[in-house]
Amino acid sequence: MTITKLVLLELWKRRSQLITGLLAITLGIAVIVAIQSVSVVSEQNVARNLDNLGANILVLPQGASIDDYYTCDIDAPTLPMDYVERILTSTISGVDNMSPKLTRRVKAAGQDVVLTGILPKSEIASKPLWQTAGLIGTEIKTACAPDQAANQSHGMEDEKLKRKVIDTLNFNDCMAGSQVATKLKLSANSRVNIMGKDFRVVKILPETGTVDDDRIFANLKDVQQLLGIENQVSAIEIMGCCNAISEGLLGQLRNILPDTRITTIGQIVSTQIETNQLMKKITLVMLIIIFFVGGISIGNYTWANVNERKREIGILRMMGAGRAVIYRMFLLKALLLGITGGILGYLLGTVAGVVLGPYLAGIAVKPVYLYLLWSVLLAVAISVTGSLIPTWLAARFDPYNNLQED
Template sequence: MSGNLRPSRLSPGDVLRVGAVGLRARRARVVLSALGIAIGIATMVAVVGLSESSRADLMARLDRLGTNLLTAEAGKDPGGGDIKLPKNAVAMVERIGPVLQATASADIDARIRRSDVVPEERTAGVTAQAVRRDLLTTLGGEMSRGVWLDKASERLPTTVLGSVAAKRLGVTRVGETIMMNNTRVVVVGILKPIELVPTLDRLAMVGFPSAERYFGFDGHSTTIFERSTDASVEDVWAVLARTINPGQKGGIKVSRPSDALAAKAATDEGLTKLMLGLGAVALLVGGVGVANTMVISVLERRQEIGLRRALGATRGAIRLQFLTESLLLSALGGVTGALLGTVATYGFARFQGWTAVVPPESLAAGVAATLVIGVIAGLYPAIRASRLHPTVALNTT
C-alpha cells in the first residue's frame, strides 16, 4: 500500500495563496520593487497613448482644414530673374475640371509702419501683399475682428492684418490706421491664425485694385491657391504648373501645405520610439529590482524552505512557489503602471484639448511584458530555492 503513495499536488488556488503570503510578509520591499515595474509600464503606456492622442488630434485637424489645397508659387527663370505669372492665371486654373476654387496673392513693394512718426526702416517685420476677395473662403480662414475685403474696400486704402502682423504693429481693433509707404491705410479686419498658410499671419493684405492704384502693383500674381476634389489632388498637381505658365512650368513650385502637418506626425512618431526606448530601460531596471528582491527572499527564507522540504514539498513545488511570487510581484507593478499610464494620458489629453486615445493593445502588451519580466526575474531565485537541501536549510541561522 505504501508503494502507491504520491506527493500531493498544489492546486492553482493553493499556489496563489502561498505566493501571496511571501509578498505580504515583506510589504515595503514589495512596494519598492513593484514601483520600478510600474514606472516602466506607465511610461510606455503614456507615451503610446499621448502619441496616439496627438496623432488623432492632428488627423482631425487635417480633416477639418482639408488636404486638397495646392499652392503654386512663381520661382526664378534660368537667368535668375523673377517669373511673372499671367494676369489670367486664376482663370486658367479654374478651367481644370476637378478644381473647385482658385485664388491668388501677390507681393507688393510697400514698407509698413505703425504711424508716420515711425522711421521708414522700422517695419516691425510685417510685409504687404495684394490679395483677391475670394482668398478667405478658399483658404477656409476666419476673422478675429472686423470684416474681410469686399467690392468696395478692395478699391480703397484699407487692409486686413494677419494675427501676427496685428500684434507686431500693436493694432488691437478695427478702424485704426497704419502707414504703407506714405499712404495712410485703415485696418478693416484682423484674421485668426491660418494653419495651412501661416505666412499670411505676418501680412498686411490689400485688394488687387487698391494695390494697383496706391502701390504700383502690376497685376501679376506671385502665388496661386486652389482647391480640388480629394480624389483628384494628385492629378491636378501634375498639370497645375504647366496650366499656370505653359512656357516656364519648371519655374513654378507646386506644394501641398497640409504635407507640413503630415510631416509633423512623422516627427512625433520618431519621438515616440525614443520615449518607448526610455520606458523599456525603466522596465528593465524594474525587472532587475524584482530579481534582486526574489534572491534576497530566498536567502532570508532558507529555514522556511527547509521546513517545507522536510514536510514533503517537492523541488517543483518550491520552484513554483517562488516563481509565482515573482509573477505576482511583476503583475502588481504592471497593472499599477497600466492604470497610472492611462490616467496620465487622459489627464494630459484633456488639458491639451485632445481626444484621449489609449490603444488596448498597448495595455495588453504592457501586462504581457511584466509577466515575461516576472518569469525571467524569478527563474534563477526559484531554481536556487528548489536546490536547497532540507538539512542545510534548517541548520541556517
C-alpha cells in the first residue's frame, strides 16, 4: 500500500466526479490548442504570401527619403557597401535575404532609363515573381513561418550562408524590364549602349507591374564603375521575417547601422504584424480566461472532494499521516488530472483544429506535436494551482472534528 495507490483507488471509486473535473480541464486545453493550431498555420500562410511579395525592409542613407529611392536622382545620397558585411557578420536573425542596389537615372540608347546595379542571385531571390519565369531555379523558403524547428536548428554559420550574396551576373551583361525592353526595342542577346558602354541583354524580365518593369539591371560592381561610385549603394533591400520585424528586427538593424534610415515597405508588413500581434493577444486573453476558469473549476472540484473526504482525512491524521501526506494525496490527484486533461485536451484541440481549420480559416491545419508538451504543462499548472487552496485547508483540518463526522 502506498499513498499513490490510495490516490488511484480513490480516483477510481469516484470516477463520475473525476469525469466532471477532467472535462473542465480537457475542454479548456482543447480550445487553446485549436485556436493556436489554426492561428499558427494562418500566420505561416500569410508570412509565405508576404515573402512572395518580396523585400519588406529598406536600408537607406541617413538623409534619403523613399522618394529618392524611387526617383533615382543622379545626386541621391548613398551608403557604403560595407554595411552589407555588417549585417552578414552580425548575430541578427530574421534576415531572409539581402539585396544591395545602386540605382541611377541614366541615358541608354539615347533615352532616359533607370539603371540598377544588383548582386543578381540575391536580387532574384528577393523577387519571387522573377523566379517563376525560370531565371533561377531555386525556390525561396519562407523564414517568416513561426515555430519552424528547421530554422531554429540552423546555427550562425548556416544563417550567414543563407544570407551570403553571390555574384553570378557577368560584367557587361544586363537584364531589361519588360517596359524598358519594349521602349528600347530590346530582346534577348541584343545589345544596348548605356552611358557609352555596351551591354549584352541576357534576359528580358517578365512583367511584374512594378517600377522594375522600367529598369535595366546590371552587375552592381559594373554599375558602380560605370557611375564612378565605387563601394557605394543607394539602398539595401532586405527580406525580413515578419515575426522578426514584430520582435524588433528594425531596432536591431538600427543598432548596427546607426547612420542609416531603416523603414518597412508599405502597409503590408505593419498590417501583418498587427494581425499577428492581435492573434497573439487573443490567444493570451483566452489563455488567461481558461487558466482562471479552469483553475476555479478544478478548485471547486477539489474542495468538494476534500469535503466529501473530511472523515477520511481525519482517520489518516489519527493514524499518523502528517500534513505532507494530505498535500501529496490531493496534489498528486491534481497532477494526474492535469496530465490526463492535458493529453486529452491536446488530442481534442488538434482534431478540432484539423477538422475546423479548412472551414473557419480556409487553411489545412497539421498537428503541432510540441503543443502536447505545452498542453500537459499548462493543464498541470491549472490543476495544481486550482487545488492548492483546498489542499492547504484540508491539511489544516482539525482531525478530531472530522472524525466526528459520520
